[in-house]
Amino acid sequence: GRFFGREKKTVVRRTLDDDMLEQLEELLITADMGVDTALRVTANMAEGRLGKKLSVAEIKELMAQEITRIMDGVARPMPLYAHKPQVVLVVGVNGSGKTTTIGKLASQFKAAGKKVVIAAGDTFRAAAVEQLQVWGDRAGVPVLTAPEGSDPASLAFDAMEKAQQDGADLLMIDTAGRLQNRSDLMEELSKIVRVIRKKDPDAPHNTLLVLDATTGQNALQQVKVFQELADVSGLVMTKLDGTAKGGVLVALADKFGLPIHAIGVGEQIDDLAPFDPEDFANALVGLDR
Amino acid sequence: MFENLSERLSGVFDKLTKQGALSEDDVKTALREVRIALLEADVSLPVARDFVKAVQDKATGQSVTKSVTPGQQVVKIVHDELEHILTGDQDPGALKIDNPPAPILMVGLQGSGKTTTTAKLAKRLKEREGKRVLMASLDTNRPAAMEQLAILGVQIGVDTLPIVKGEDPVAIAKRAKTQASLGGYDVYMLDTAGRLHIDQELIAQAAAVRDVANPRETLLVVDGLTGQDAVNVAQEFDDKIGVTGVVLTRMDGDGRGGAALSMRAITGKPIRFVGLGEKMDAIETFEPKRIAGRILGMGDIVALVERA
Numbered sequence: 001g002r003f004f005g006r007e008k009k010t011v012v013r014r015t016l017d018d019d020m021l022e023q024l025e026e027l028l029i030t031a032d033m034g035v036d037t038a039l040r041v042t043a044n045m046a047e048g049r050l051g052k053k054l055s056v057a058e059i060k061e062l063m064a065q066e067i068t069r070i071m072d073g074v075a076r077p078m079p080l081y082a083h084k085p086q087v088v089l090v091v092g093v094n095g096s097g098k099t100t101t102i103g104k105l106a107s108q109f110k111a112a113g114k115k116v117v118i119a120a121g122d123t124f125r126a127a128a129v130e131q132l133q134v135w136g137d138r139a140g141v142p143v144l145t146a147p148e149g150s151d152p153a154s155l156a157f158d159a160m161e162k163a164q165q166d167g168a169d170l171l172m173i174d175t176a177g178r179l180q181n182r183s184d185l186m187e188e189l190s191k192i193v194r195v196i197r198k199k200d201p202d203a204p205h206n207t208l209l210v211l212d213a214t215t216g217q218n219a220l221q222q223v224k225v226f227q228e229l230a231d232v233s234g235l236v237m238t239k240l241d242g243t244a245k246g247g248v249l250v251a252l253a254d255k256f257g258l259p260i261h262a263i264g265v266g267e268q269i270d271d272l273a274p275f276d277p278e279d280f281a282n283a284l285v286g287l288d289r
Numbered sequence: 290m291f292e293n294l295s296e297r298l299s300g301v302f303d304k305l306t307k308q309g310a311l312s313e314d315d316v317k318t319a320l321r322e323v324r325i326a327l328l329e330a331d332v333s334l335p336v337a338r339d340f341v342k343a344v345q346d347k348a349t350g351q352s353v354t355k356s357v358t359p360g361q362q363v364v365k366i367v368h369d370e371l372e373h374i375l376t377g378d379q380d381p382g383a384l385k386i387d388n389p390p391a392p393i394l395m396v397g398l399q400g401s402g403k404t405t406t407t408a409k410l411a412k413r414l415k416e417r418e419g420k421r422v423l424m425a426s427l428d429t430n431r432p433a434a435m436e437q438l439a440i441l442g443v444q445i446g447v448d449t450l451p452i453v454k455g456e457d458p459v460a461i462a463k464r465a466k467t468q469a470s471l472g473g474y475d476v477y478m479l480d481t482a483g484r485l486h487i488d489q490e491l492i493a494q495a496a497a498v499r500d501v502a503n504p505r506e507t508l509l510v511v512d513g514l515t516g517q518d519a520v521n522v523a524q525e526f527d528d529k530i531g532v533t534g535v536v537l538t539r540m541d542g543d544g545r546g547g548a549a550l551s552m553r554a555i556t557g558k559p560i561r562f563v564g565l566g567e568k569m570d571a572i573e574t575f576e577p578k579r580i581a582g583r584i585l586g587m588g589d590i591v592a593l594v595e596r597a
């Protein structure tokens with residue numbers, strides 16, 4: 001105010017009106033939040049504030065707070081259980097970052113003192129096994145493999161047996177990328193789950209769906225179908241080191257409420273971070289801190 | 290999951306069924322719904338905005354054919370404009386692969402489908418045009434990326450440049466060029482590592498590869514499920530590396546494919562192919578009409594109005 005305000009540059013304040021709300025909505029839409037959710041967020045934010053004069057920073061702050069509020073409930077690291085082996089199945093559409101994320105997670109769990117085993121369940125894509133083997137080496141974790149073209153469910157079964165014998169804490173199973181509208185491939189995934197459950201009815205203990213941050217509204221469909229057919233227990237969003245903001249996560253939190261365990265922020269082994277609602281919200285609305 | 294455009298418009302136009310021509314206000318109301326439909330189909334906001342503006346001018350004052358509703362009429366106008374933008378003014382023709390060995394450079398974000406598309410196109414050129422193709426992986430970054438291309442090469446019966454560990458992408462590009470000339474190949478394809486459009490270092494590296502190879506075609510491979518970020522990606526890759534065409538992958542999914550419009554509108558470059566699966570035959574030439582119907586989620590209405 002009055003005493004200190006003079007040296008500072010005047011802060012432009014604008015009235016929070018319909019025009020302004022529409023602009024804010026658009027900001028959220030360009031972050032892939034989707035029209036419905038963007039409308040909801042701006043409406044909540046405007047409640048009781050219409051007609052007020054606010055600075056750009058204040059508005060962004062409010063919007064970030066609103067998003068943080070929605071996301072707070074879903075920010076949860078992947079739970080670890082005493083049960084051995086804890087089976088972690090990793091699923092998702094093609095190229096979303098499943099294999100890379102397994103490498104990063106394996107490295108983190110290993111560093112936390114866990115005995116980890118990886119199963120190369122993508123027996124379809126060319127050199128998928130070789131790729132995972134490199135990640136296994138990097139993380140210092142053994143990788144169980146089967147020949148290209150073999151049945152991923154039987155590999156998963158063998159891997160369960162091996163992990164049990166070896167007394168592993170964690171068994172992470174990579175799977176081939178599949179689009180959720182391919183019912184044959186989704187059935188293949190259900191079969192993997194069924195076979196795993198023959199060895200342990202409570203497994204897989206975690207089924208992680210890996211989403212690519214550049215994906216738009218189709219992510220909603222991905223979560224819906226993968227949850228129905230593979231019992232997804234948590235999400236990881238990769239490629240948040242680009243310019244995509246991953247705003248669809250807000251819509252997902254709203255609709256499905258699945259926990260978000262981690263985010264991928266690069267191609268290196270340490271480029272996996274916990275999901276932080278406040279950082280995420282700030283980045284989404286373009287607030288520098 | 291989303292309402293398609295006809296559902297959105299039916300409510301809006303219920304009260305207007307008697308009118309003979311579309312008034313400015315009718316069109317405005319309808320276009321608000323069109324804008325939402327486009328955004329839900331992942332068309333980038335600035336592109337959707339320009340699009341709506343263009344349609345506004347075209348639609349106002351148009352007479353409504355008797356046998357269709359104003360809503361259906363608007364859909365048809367929107368569809369035609371979509372198709373018009375997706376098609377562009379010039380026929381892109383075939384890939385430029387004259388003057389053997391013709392280099393084709395493949396670029397794009399991580400995981401967009403470059404390696405798979407490289408092999409699919411190589412197979413196509415070999416089988417449909419009888420070309421001798423050499424594929425080279427310049428991906429020194431992602432684990433087993435070179436092996437991936439080599440395996441695909443064996444699968445489709447196309448040669449790959451032997452892998453030499455420790456070589457950088459520019460050196461590999463030079464070796465590919467030499468090998469392609471000496472070996473009498475018609476085309477050589479350079480598959481590159483995935484890179485973010487904002488990664489200055491890797492973008493500079495791709496530009497260096499381009500300067501060595503002087504590609505006849507530089508294809509930007511983009512995931513058809515891409516959302517709003519499509520504009521940033523297209524703009525940066527085109528500015529920094531220069532693209533001659535776009536390939537949209539994963540169009541076998543149930544995404545609406547709005548990225549197609551974003552890419553086309555932002556770069557002005559033709560979309561050459563769409564990827565329709567993981568198999569080596571799963572690639573087709575781009576059909577503007579089909580994608581236009583898909584973005585709007587309503588091929589049927591368009592057919593109805595065309596018949597009326």
Ligand SMILES: Nc1nc2c(ncn2[C@@H]2O[C@H](COP(=O)(O)OP(=O)(O)OP(=O)(O)O)[C@@H](O)[C@H]2O)c(=O)[nH]1
Nearest residue numbers: 094095096097098099100177239264265266399400
């Ligand atoms: N920039 C960036 N790239 C990533 C990230 N996570 C993965 N990638 C890259 O994305 C590409 C695809 O990653 P993969 O781990 O092979 O994806 P995938 O889901 O296993 O792919 P498929 O098995 O073919 O379905 C690779 O080039 C990775 O290096 C991330 O967080 N940021």
Ligand SMILES: Nc1nc2c(ncn2[C@@H]2O[C@H](COP(=O)(O)OP(=O)(O)OP(=O)(O)O)[C@@H](O)[C@H]2O)c(=O)[nH]1
Nearest residue numbers: 094095399400401402403404405483539564565566
């Ligand atoms: N369903 C479907 N999958 C595709 C299509 N094109 C590629 N893929 C899959 O997408 C994944 C990634 O493809 P790649 O060709 O490895 O992608 P890339 O761009 O070379 O990836 P990086 O080299 O890691 O940047 C693989 O699982 C492919 O099988 C397509 O049109 N449809």
Ligand SMILES: [Mg+2]
Nearest residue numbers: 098099122128
């Ligand atoms: Mg993989």
Ligand SMILES: [Mg+2]
Nearest residue numbers: 403404428434
């Ligand atoms: Mg590749």
